[in-house]
Amino acid sequence: MFMPPWLITYQKDQLSGDIVAGIIVSVVLVPQAIAYGMLAGLPPEVALYSSILPLVLYAAFGSSNTLAVGPVGLMSLMTGTALLELNLSSTEQTIAAAHTLAFLVGILLLTLKMIRLSGIINFLSHPVTSGFISASAIIIILSQLKNLLGLSIPRGLPAYETAYRTLEQLPQSNVYSTLIGLFGLLILWLFKAPLTRYLKTRPMNSTARQFASKSGPLLVVALSTFSVYYFSLNTEQLVTIIGHIPAGLPSIQFPDFSIGLVKQLLPNAFVIALIGYLESVSIAKSMASQRREKISASKELQGLGAANIAASISGGFPVAGGFGRSMVNFSSGANTPLASVITAGLVTFTLLSLTPFFFFLPKAILAAIIIVAVAPLINIHAFKQVWRYDKTDALSLLVTFFTVLIINVETGLICGAAISIGIYLQRSTKPHIAVVGQVGNTEHYRNIDRYIVTTDPHILAIRIDENLYFANTNYLEDRIMQLIADKPAIDHVVLICSSISIIDTSALESLESIHHNLGKAAISLHLAEIKGPVMDKLKGSPFIQKISSQNIFLSTHQAMCYLKNRR
């Protein structure tokens, strides 16, 4: 029988940490899940169903001990957009499409694992990811203002349109809804920083402190629900409430997999899968490195893939590891994925027995929970740091940020990746090429523009600080010819290849042409410091056959000594 590794080596003393963390996370998860369900335009039970089986499956197949899987903000936003694009007429159809979407996300993650493409997220640079996440957080917050203020603005509008309409309708804000929402924001903010700081100064049990500091969402849910019920604020549409949540567990069902639906959802599923994977792996890695544990990107694909398929067949929508909840799990002392299994158990209990208590829960409070959860993702500090270090990276951050805000999440991500790659390629198109000379009487050769060095008028030693490939070979040819033209006394050119790890076919042809052209001008070409793997590949190429082995040197110093003595 299959047993996850952590279960085989489970130790008794890990249990108390897991139980405490499992309970605390469930306290955070239940209101958050319902809120994210609202963000995706799905009823609360779908979000709660997504918080049971996926957690258990991730515990069985994932590689992180502390990642807290379930509905997350960004994926819920994107799920909502993807479902809106289908233009479905009934809620039942929308829910069914959400199941299909989760299934596709799961299948795509497992496919990425099978074709060993766990490295695909490497092509999103940190600045792009940062700009992307900040902009998404702003979109999420903008989308929730209407719920906070009790306005009715259609979903799925571009961010600027949502912002504009919210501002325009600000005077029509519902005063009860707004008061409840602002009250929620205030309490949640107090719980986030000031209360945690205050509790640290009090002499109390750390578990109690953890529990107290994380119970903000539960408290605002309880207080606001009671207020609505007590003052009958839901009558005459004073305050919008979430209403009836069916009690009981979901039935296990295979999702609708009609070709038409799958075709429409596939592009969005791909982006959602990538984002979920990227978010989960980076959270899992950052936690694991703090405890010297190991995360396997490929096992994460497997765990998240299984979790999404589980969500799909148990009535849920796409899930991933959430940043906030994972941090709660980690800092509450979770030792193994058992904590998540306990959380799943408590969500089950909620669904079986506690759903009637959520009837009067106002949507304004859910909006407040979402806003407080995603606000820390707007990272202006990161932008400042990037700006100071590298203006082009800052540019790619800004382009991604504004593309996400103005067009949409998918386009922003694709633009960002394209720009990152473009900038990198552009940089390597004009490689740094240094003319070097000898430092004193040492064996070191350094850039003549930066060090006091001695050079030989008959020998030109050039260090190429870049791989040679199709995009920069033209530049190399032009540059060498320029350098020769400036110095008519030169008989020998030494190319120092210490920085070259790749010479592709185009570059090989260029080297042949450089050799040919130098030969015509009675200049001989020499190579120094070729790396092992590069030399292995060059052997047997027509270029190396033309250059005799006498012209290839282990070090620059050897080359220079040999050429000086031969003169």
Next chain:
Amino acid sequence: MFMPPWLITYQKDQLSGDIVAGIIVSVVLVPQAIAYGMLAGLPPEVALYSSILPLVLYAAFGSSNTLAVGPVGLMSLMTGTALLELNLSSTEQTIAAAHTLAFLVGILLLTLKMIRLSGIINFLSHPVTSGFISASAIIIILSQLKNLLGLSIPRGLPAYETAYRTLEQLPQSNVYSTLIGLFGLLILWLFKAPLTRYLKTRPMNSTARQFASKSGPLLVVALSTFSVYYFSLNTEQLVTIIGHIPAGLPSIQFPDFSIGLVKQLLPNAFVIALIGYLESVSIAKSMASQRREKISASKELQGLGAANIAASISGGFPVAGGFGRSMVNFSSGANTPLASVITAGLVTFTLLSLTPFFFFLPKAILAAIIIVAVAPLINIHAFKQVWRYDKTDALSLLVTFFTVLIINVETGLICGAAISIGIYLQRSTKPHIAVVGQVGNTEHYRNIDRYIVTTDPHILAIRIDENLYFANTNYLEDRIMQLIADKPAIDHVVLICSSISIIDTSALESLESIHHNLGKAAISLHLAEIKGPVMDKLKGSPFIQKISSQNIFLSTHQAMCYLKNRR
């Protein structure tokens, strides 16, 4: 008044070479231009109009002394496809659209010059270009078989469909057309190699030899036209002829620039402009390097842009520098662009006085001229060489080749460029990271897996053979942590940065995280051989502030000596 540089410095002794080359090129150009017009689905006069003003404008604004501008095979094919896609009903409309296309191509080339993007073609690797050209040559040949065999197969079909239908209809081939076509092929082939070889053995004037060996197209045109006329082969549709060419020069007119048409043509215009530019620059460069002349990519954009705008307003279609004709120009002794001006003059004379002579010219002969002109572009030798040196480059060649053949030219080119870039990025994603040790008692440090070296059990010296950027930082982090885990005695890690020319923001963050994680394991991080430009950028970053300057060394040897002595 503007004068091109070659005109200012013109020498008397350059004149005879220019006159001879100008005449010989015109003998090749007239039949070829008419043939390429047919390939583009345009009447012969449009092709001849494209062979006057564009040549003069290129002579004024281009940078090559010997590039022969005019209609070329690949661009004519793509122009034909672009025009077919418009679904125009009349020939007049098609011709007008061809003028608009040439105008767009010209504007795009000038725009590339203005925004200094002359380097854009660097992103097409040699293997991709090679696969692209070979496949295009095959498409061109396939498209001409029907003219050779006198079959009627619609234009614009995918290459495999054209091949299939040609095979299917082979039994219905027109015997006269086929005989004329095969005769043309035979004569042209004889002129290409055997006659040239034979003439070299004869004692004769080199100008006469050049003229004789290049007059193949003119000869087959004359012979076949006379035969059709004499035997009345054009009656009863035995042989298709090109018919009436209006005598006289084109009027100068601004092309139709309606938004709808421009929008439809723009994507094709962009690809045609790129291909024309790529083809012209590579021909011009290869000729210039043989005579130690200089080609400026930016001036080529200017010259070709001007030539295409000239083609557009003088009733022509897109033009570029042709390989075959440029070689004829070069080897016939052209010294300056005056040769092209003379060619333009002779084409003008042809249009004024000789058009009636082309009335009976059979299309089968034009097909033969095209086939013989493009056949040498199918380069199997290049594929073999690439295959031997680098299998992934060979793969990108093959993918481009088959995409062009199966889908179309544009998709093939885009796929090829994407694959080239993808392969390069993939290679740099898992950089070569070598653990190094001291070679004997020298100051050299080399890979422990390749050389006999000595290492210190407490110091891990790692050379990173690649730029550090977003796509490979994860790998670097993982690899260093693995190396540490294997060797518990290690107290110091030295990163040798001799191959690193770029550290982007993502990599900087990874280095910070490596420094942080090593610190937790009581291992200190040192850097050696950081290049000047990299260090300039790192200065002031939080990473370098954390690492003290004591931990940064000029050379690996210095670092090792310092660390050994400190122990």
